[in-house]
Amino acid sequence: MTQHLLSTSDLSAADALTILDVAEEMSDVTTREVRKLPALRGKTVVNLFFEDSTRTRISFEAAAKRLSADVINFQAKGSSVSKGESLKDTVQTLGAMGVDGVVIRHPASGAPRVLADSGWIDAAVVNAGDGTHEHPTQALLDAFTIRRRLHGAASRGSWLDGVRVLIVGDVLHSRVARSNAWLLRTLGASVTFVAPPTLLPSVDAPFGAVVEHDLDRAIAGRPDVVMMLRIQQERMHDAFFPNPREYNRHYGLTAERLAQLDERALVMHPGPMNRGLEIASVAADDHRSTVIEQVANGVSVRMAVLYLALTGGWSDRGDDTEPRQEALA
Ligand code: NCD
Numbered sequence: 001m002t003q004h005l006l007s008t009s010d011l012s013a014a015d016a017l018t019i020l021d022v023a024e025e026m027s028d029v030t031t032r033e034v035r036k037l038p039a040l041r042g043k044t045v046v047n048l049f050f051e052d053s054t055r056t057r058i059s060f061e062a063a064a065k066r067l068s069a070d071v072i073n074f075q076a077k078g079s080s081v082s083k084g085e086s087l088k089d090t091v092q093t094l095g096a097m098g099v100d101g102v103v104i105r106h107p108a109s110g111a112p113r114v115l116a117d118s119g120w121i122d123a124a125v126v127n128a129g130d131g132t133h134e135h136p137t138q139a140l141l142d143a144f145t146i147r148r149r150l151h152g153a154a155s156r157g158s159w160l161d162g163v164r165v166l167i168v169g170d171v172l173h174s175r176v177a178r179s180n181a182w183l184l185r186t187l188g189a190s191v192t193f194v195a196p197p198t199l200l201p202s203v204d205a206p207f208g209a210v211v212e213h214d215l216d217r218a219i220a221g222r223p224d225v226v227m228m229l230r231i232q233q234e235r236m237h238d239a240f241f242p243n244p245r246e247y248n249r250h251y252g253l254t255a256e257r258l259a260q261l262d263e264r265a266l267v268m269h270p271g272p273m274n275r276g277l278e279i280a281s282v283a284a285d286d287h288r289s290t291v292i293e294q295v296a297n298g299v300s301v302r303m304a305v306l307y308l309a310l311t312g313g314w315s316d317r318g319d320d321t322e323p324r325q326e327a328l329a
Pocket residue numbers: 055056129135138175176229230232270271272
């Protein structure tokens with residue numbers, strides 16, 4: 001049996017905890033001398049990337065290889081997609097070669113779900129970012145990173161109850177914001193979006209989050225986590241703020257704002273960062289910053305997602321917990 005990961009809104013708290021706990025096991029493996037498990041030997045994973053990516057694609061590739069899967073990297077640029085081949089034909093071609101998992105990044109929101117529902121290919125589908133919609137593995141690695149920093153060795157099995165998270169910046173165009181809002185709230189955290197009205201969806205309580213327009217006031221509320229979002233210039237076809245300097249003055253994590261944060265607060269960013277725009281270099285490189293840890297944790301979390309998705313999923317783990325433990329030994 002396989003399972004898709006399309007959205008964090010599909011995950012129950014129990015499902016999310018299963019993934020995070022298996023990611024802890026995977027993380028133990030990544031610190032061993034031989035960083036490899038036989039868990040997906042004989043399986044094939046395709047990385048199907050229709051949008052540019054550095055860290056996510058490499059992270060999925062490393063994750064699949066550490067589980068001993070065969071990996072095929074497919075980039076739309078230079079493929080028959082640039083000759084006009086459709087998603088359906090591309091996927092069916094890959095399916096004919098025998099594929100167990102498809103990791104897809106696509107500029108169109110909803111493309112991974114279309115693929116999962118289509119029957120074009122018999123494989124687990126993992127959403128690696130679709131348009132402005134969702135980026136579930138980013139949210140899972142963010143939750144994993146927060147849990148580890150806040151709970152340390154007691155991380156396994158723990159929730160994010162009462163953790164106060166600010167998500168700051170370009171919420172409107174950010175799939176990271178949306179996936180994080182669902183997941184962090186499912187795990188018990190409270191989420192506040194901090195952004196100018198032009199960079200927020202025009203609905204009340206978007207994705208269940210509280211909205212605040214004043215970053216200084218939000219920081220004065222002593223958040224546990226400040227997650228900065230990249231200004232998504234490539235998705236902006238309008239003027240959403242007067243100019244970069246003005247944006248930085250109101251919504252940037254500057255040295256002055258960094259100084260207002262608690263000593264134990266976390267500074268997060270999914271990368272790639274616009275240093276000097278949404279985040280000052282001193283904040284990105286501060287000891288409270290988790291930017292590099294997020295990248296490292298991303299591999300463990302994606303190992304967990306691929307492993308679970310290709311071997312039976314996270315829901316209803318039932319009695320087959322034991323063979324899993326063996327496979328991870
Ligand atoms: C994010 C993405 O692609 O949505 N980056 C990533 O996956 N590392 C965030 C972003 O591009 O701003």
